[in-house]
Amino acid sequence: MSASSPTTAPSLGRAGAADAPPQRPSRGAAKRRSSAVRGGERLVGYTFMVPWLIGTAVLTIGPMAWSLYLSFTDYHLIRGGSWVGAANYTAIFSDPMFARAVKVTVVYVLVAVPVKLVASLLVAMLLSQQRRGMGFYRAAFYMPSLIAMSVGVALIWKALFSNDGAQDRLMSAFGWEGGGFLGNPSVSILMLVLLAVWSFGAPMVIFLAGLMQVPQELYEAADVDGASKWKKFVHITLPMLSPVIFFNVLMETVGAFQLFGPAYIIGGEAGTPAWSTLFYTVRIYTLAFTDFRMGYASAYAWLLVVAVGIVTVIMFRAARGLVFYAGEDQR
């Protein structure tokens, strides 16, 4: 569910696979194997996939179809319900809590994703150097992302940002008078942004892998031309890294829209203080499991699916002009 799963990292440099993504026609190593694959081999392949295909059908597609159906009913979690057409969808737009939840979520996505990615890129660049003990540092910086979504960390976060907590004391020393973020609705979302930034491990590792792939001869050539560090970063590192950046932006954005666990633990169902941490998913949860309005909650969920889908499509469109794949002709 969370985009921070490292297993979704792009398979950089593994170009030999039969179904290599078409946008990465890499280094001429790919043979035209698909034509040579015999039917029998294909059957074996699908046979091995059967458990996952069943899992996808039963655990993902099935529930999704069911929830799509529910979104057109007034389904009550205990008592059931009946078909109401698009009534849920029209009701959502006059629901004051909907606007709140959208606002909180969008602000979070717009702030947390860029900050997290810049931070993880900076750390990845530090960690890509060849120094002694680098393995330790890489592990140490990756560590928080393994536990960041846990209940324990969310509780620690609460303590850090309460009145007289670490953040309040530290900032009060510099004249801050807003108290702990936990009780201050105008800044409380920063708690969750900082939690996201702190857990930058997954994008960092992907950036690190991307940085390792940048051919050293490009930098050497730039050195010969007397390019500054900044120029090298802008003209070599960023373009060469752009597919990885795109991947990270995409995954982090999609993940940020779905943030639930820490928000729920820190702000509760009410999104305290003052609905300032009332994330879209928290609202869905409350509707479904406190108010029992499963049909309405499903409509909420499907709007999120559509919204994230649209955002993803826009990103892919934008990426066409911005992302540079090695091996492509320069425009």
Place this chain on the structure above:
Amino acid sequence: MIRHSSGFRRRSLLAGASGAAVMAAAAACGGDGPAGTADDPIEISFEWWGDGARAEITQQAVDLFEEKNVGVKVRTNFADFPTYWESMTTRMAAKDLPDVLNMDYSRLLQFGGNGLLLPLEGVVDTSDFIEGFLDTGHVNGELVAVPIAGNTLGLIHRDDWWGDAGVTLEAGYTWEDYHRSIATVSATLDEGKWGGGDYAGQYHFMELWLRQQGGSFYTEDGKALNFDQDTLVAWWSMTQDLQAAGDVPPIDVSSQWAPENGFVLDAVGADLGWDNFLAWYSPTVAENGGTLALAAPPTLDPTNLGLYLKPSMQLCVSATTKYPEQSGKLIDFLLTDPEAIAILGTNRGVPATNVGRDNVEIDAIAQQVLDYEASVEQYLTAPPPPPPAATGGIEVKFGEIYEQVLFGELAPDAAAATFFTEAETLLAAEQ
């Protein structure tokens, strides 16, 4: 080689699976028979809300139950009030309620009305309850909940702080008197302590205020709110001046107290509350060198305090329990076994059974509660019908939206409009 090994695995897997099937069948047979022997104990689950101290004595009583009922194991769990209900409502959806669960009057219809509670007639011994106490446990004419204790609202206050400030309250005092007293007490206290709390975020207190005007929170049929938006605006403006003057704790402070509480944190000198909460607050207040007292709540009408006797907590059995008999036994034990009553004391309030009242040790705190209930007995009127199934959600929204007012995110009239939209949607969804 690989092929050989996987073949071997498959065989052992099959053997394992058939073994498991046999075991499952055997277990199923065991379940059908007269379950619950020392060698083959059955297990029921029991969950409640409350703090660590309550959990400790409840566990002692449960241990005693297990000792006296060999072959029945009780798996216990507890949480604070909001967490408990979040858990229960989620598990209600999965029809995975504990066999014996702690019920609140405001949630009774939500659970009982949806057929999730077992009718208790014949399951639980109902012969010993004090007159009138069982009335509040019926849903659709069937008894689905039995009370542990009763309680009523009162003004809990720090006797020491209020005494030092020279403030006394005679029954029949008005809400304005109360506000003035809070201001007087606050003036004598150090920073970080307040004479009273902001009470306007609790729907129970608004219900009290409405009852003092001869009204009620819900209409008789429980399908709608029985007041208009202006009334709510008036209620939510009650503590405005106190907030402005800093005589009650500001929201950015008090919103961080949960799951603790202003009394326990030595920060608040008075608040409306259920009288049995005294047992929860008093020990900690005493540790802080203070004493608590109970007084009648402020009123609009000296002859009508709006009070009624409410079951403070009820016990229910899940409709899906496999062991109704043992679950009923556990309830009987907790409410009528003299030893259990001695252990549980008045932590949940003064017991609702005769044998309970005869065997409970009335300590100083319990005596305070009993004295208070005796002093307001003449004012107790008939309880309102069980609140509608949506009440749990409405109660949460009520506090949530008032918080918006305190944070200045919503003006009182906009907040009232929001609350009406939310409450009406919730009421409609439950009909």
